[in-house]
Structure formats: C-alpha cells, structure tokens
Ligand SMILES: Nc1ncnc2c1ncn2[C@@H]1O[C@H](COP(=O)(O)OP(=O)(O)OP(=O)(O)O)[C@@H](O)[C@H]1O
C-alpha cells in the first residue's frame with residue numbers, strides 16, 4: 001500500500017486518483033478549482049485546493065513525501081503542467097508521471113523531469129483505430145517491437161476444424177496460447193480441439209501474421 | 218479497406234482519424250472549427266467544416282454512406298455529441314461510436330443510438346492506476362470477467378528456478394503461456410526452462426492469482 005499524489009484532478013486525474021484508492025492506496029489530490037476538490041473530498045485521503053504553480057503553496061504541500069506524483073493538468077494549461085513537473089523534480093519526487101497534450105509538450109515534460117508521459121486522447125484514439133480496422137480483433141497487447149499478442153474472433157472458415165488440422169503455426173505463423181469460450185478460458189489448448197465460430201482465440205505472432213488471421217472471413 | 222467518418226476532430230477524434238488512415242482506410246472528418254479542419258486537411262480523404270448539429274448541413278454530409286461513424290465531440294458540448302449521435306441513428310448509420318464525458322452522458326448516448334461509447338480519460342486513468350498499483354505488472358488484457366492475461370516482470374525470488382520446480386499452476390493458479398526475453402518471445406515455454414529475473418512472463422489466471430504474483434518480491 002503506497003502513497004500517491006495527483007496534481008490536477010480533471011477527468012483524467014480524477015480517475016487515476018479513484019483507481020488508486022480502489023486498489024487500497026492512500027491518495028492526496030491537489031487542484032486549484034474548488035469544484036474539483038469538492039467532487040473528490042469524500043473519496044480520497046486528502047483533497048487540497050491550491051495553485052500548484054505558486055512556489056510557496058507548492059512547498060507547503062510537501063509533495064516530496066510521495067513516492068509517485070501524477071500531474072493530470074491538461075489542455076487548460078500546458079504551462080502549468082510544465083512548471084509543476086519542474087517543481088516536483090526540484091523537490092526530489094522519485095517518480096513523476098505527467099500528462100502530455102502533444103508530442104512536443106511531452107518532450108518538454110521529459111526534459112524538465114517527467115519520468116513518464118501519458119497522452120490519454122492519443123492512446124485511446126489509436127487503440128480505437130486499431131480495433132476498428134480489424135473487426136475480428138477483440139483486443140491486443142504488444143509484447144515487443146515485432147511480436148503481438150491478440151484476442152481474435154475465430155474466423156468463420158475455421159469453424160469445426162481442429163488446431164492440428166489447420167496447422168496454424170506453420171501456415172499462419174502464430175501460436176494459439178489460449179481459447180476463450182462461454183464456459184471459460186483454456187490455456188495451451190489441445191491440438192485436437194475443434195474450434196467453434198464463437199470462440200475467441202488468444203494468439204501470439206508478428207503483427208502481419210496476426211493481421212492476416214484477423215482479416216480471414 | 219473501409220470508409221469511416223469522424224465528427225469532432227479534437228485531439229481524440231484526430232488520432233482516431235489518423236490511425237484509420239495509417240491502416241489504409243479512407244476517412245472523412247467533419248468539424249465546425251476551421252483550425253481543426255486545416256490541421257487535418259492534408260492527411261485525410263475529406264475534411265469538411267460544418268456544424269454537425271445543423272440538420273441541413275448534416276444531411277448534405279451524406280454520412281449514411283459510411284459503415285461506421287465516430288463522434289469525437291467532447292467536453293466542449295455534451296449536447297452536440299448527443300444531437301449528432303441521434304442524427305446519425307436517424308440517418309441509418311450501421312455503427313455509431315460516441316465519446317462520453319461521464320457515465321450519465323454515456324447512458325444518454327446509448328439511448329439515442331450509440332452502439333458503443335468510449336471515455337478516453339476514464340479508461341486511461343484507470344489503466345494508469347492499475348499499472349501503478351502493481352509495479353511488476355507490465356500490461357494486462359482482461360479475457361473475461363474472472364480471467365486476466367497479464368505481462369508480469371519475473372519476481373526476483375524466481376530467478377534461476379524452472380517452471381516445473383516452481384509448480385506455478387498448482388501453487389499460484391496461473392498458466393505461463395509465453396516468456397519474453399531480449400532475444401524474443403517463446404510461447405508455451407518448456408517446464409524445464411530456467412527463469413531469469415529480467416524475463417517477462419505472460420500469464421493467464423484470475424485477477425487475484427495474477428495480483429499475487431505481481432506483488433512477489
Ligand atoms: N496551476 C494549477 N494548480 C492546480 N490545479 C490546476 C492548475 N492548473 C490546472 N489545474 C487543474 O487541472 C485539472 C485538469 O486540467 P485541464 O482542465 O487542463 O484538463 P482537461 O484536459 O480538461 O482535463 P480532463 O480531460 O482530465 O478533464 C483541472 O481540474 C484544473 O483545475
């Protein structure tokens with residue numbers, strides 16, 4: 001159970017704070033908008049109204065007590081998120097995660113001390129685009145630069161066939177590491193397992209190999 | 218290769234559009250802000266400046282030509298996103314994906330015709346909270362309500378041990394479906410494989426089982 005602080009509790013910062021509370025951590029929130037503070041006051045350990053770019057107010061917050069601080073300030077003020085990140089670095093906070101509005105903004109945040117930069121709109125926009133492009137693609141998890149793990153709806157043409165008869169690994173270059181059905185998930189499924197068109201296959205392979213299967217009828 | 222339209226090209230909508238273009242689809246963007254249109258005009262097939270809540274302007278866009286329309290309008294106007302979603306439904310667009318600002322907003326969007334609702338700030342906030350809570354947890358992919366697939370850094374205490382000696386499935390209730398090392402990804406690793414502390418394990422199990430491993434030293 002660790003202590004976190006979130007500076008800037010707009011919608012993104014608020015959900016980071018609430019998610020951390022749900023996992024049993026103690027969370028302090030800082031925001032200069034009293035409405036944002038009021039919305040969270042009952043749900044977090046401390047909710048403090050302050051302008052985090054005001055150096056004196058910032059020092060009084062004692063944010064150096066925290067192992068990790070998330071800066072959730074967004075489009076309203078790139079300047080504020082940069083200044084707060086720099087102050088946190090100066091304060092010696094071990095891990096600083098800052099929200100970026102653009103690639104350039106992200107570069108600046110890293111330059112002034114962010115250990116990690118997140119861009120929620122960008123990441124979700126790209127995820128949605130990837131999901132739409134491959135209708136069979138239920139979800140995906142990149143393993144490294146060349147290898148992708150993906151959940152793919154069983155192609156219609158594979159219905160009733162066994163994994164061994166399909167020779168998936170040789171013909172398609174992917175491994176089927178798990179199978180999801182209504183009655184649960186089976187890992188390392190038997191080669192003699194007959195697939196059903198409502199199965200979801202968990203496969204590992206190159207992006208192209210996965211894409212080929214995702215676009216089978 | 219399919220045709221998509223994005224109504225509301227703020228940061229989220231813009232990345233959906235650009236992601237779809239990158240995957241080889243044709244994309245039309247509609248926004249009433251000329252700056253948003255100018256920023257995308259060179260990168261998409263069509264970028265049209267219009268107020269999508271104006272019924273006459275909306276009809277002229279012929280959005281019924283598209284199999285899927287994404288409504289990226291956000292906090293600036295919940296009202297506009299609701300009205301545009303309703304107009305798209307009326308127009309008979311087969312798949313409508315709308316951005317929600319809150320749970321209530323999402324319920325309203327579904328009621329007026331959205332097939333799917335996305336909330337980028339919420340989803341990324343919750344993902345970040347989950348990732349922070351379990352430092353060994355590199356990434357995760359929920360398979361169903363009880364089952365989680367997760368990438369977990371190898372616990373230090375497992376260094377040098379083999380999968381069979383650790384008896385991972387019996388003692389921890391997870392299957393190790395793949396192993397990631399610098400030299401690549403191995404699926405269905407051998408039981409005699411000796412783990413290294415810089416390995417990343419891809420495991421499948423219940424949320425609790427995965428969490429237990431994620432919190433081993
Ligand atoms: N100097 C500051 N000190 C403290 N809080 C700040 C400061 N500047 C902005 N904030 C707060 O940061 C929060 C999020 O910032 P902003 O409104 O820029 O993001 P947003 O893009 O609208 O956020 P979201 O998409 O998360 O709702 C707001 O609640 C705002 O009050």
Ligand SMILES: Nc1ncnc2c1ncn2[C@@H]1O[C@H](COP(=O)(O)OP(=O)(O)OP(=O)(O)O)[C@@H](O)[C@H]1O
Pocket residue numbers: 121224225226227228229230247248249250253267268269270289290291292293294297
């Ligand atoms: N009636 C409308 N017709 C067309 N476009 C609209 C309309 N209302 C808003 N938009 C556009 O939708 C886009 C995104 O909306 P908004 O600014 O509400 O979202 P945001 O939360 O700031 O977005 P993001 O986080 O994606 O940057 C803006 O570019 C805006 O011009």
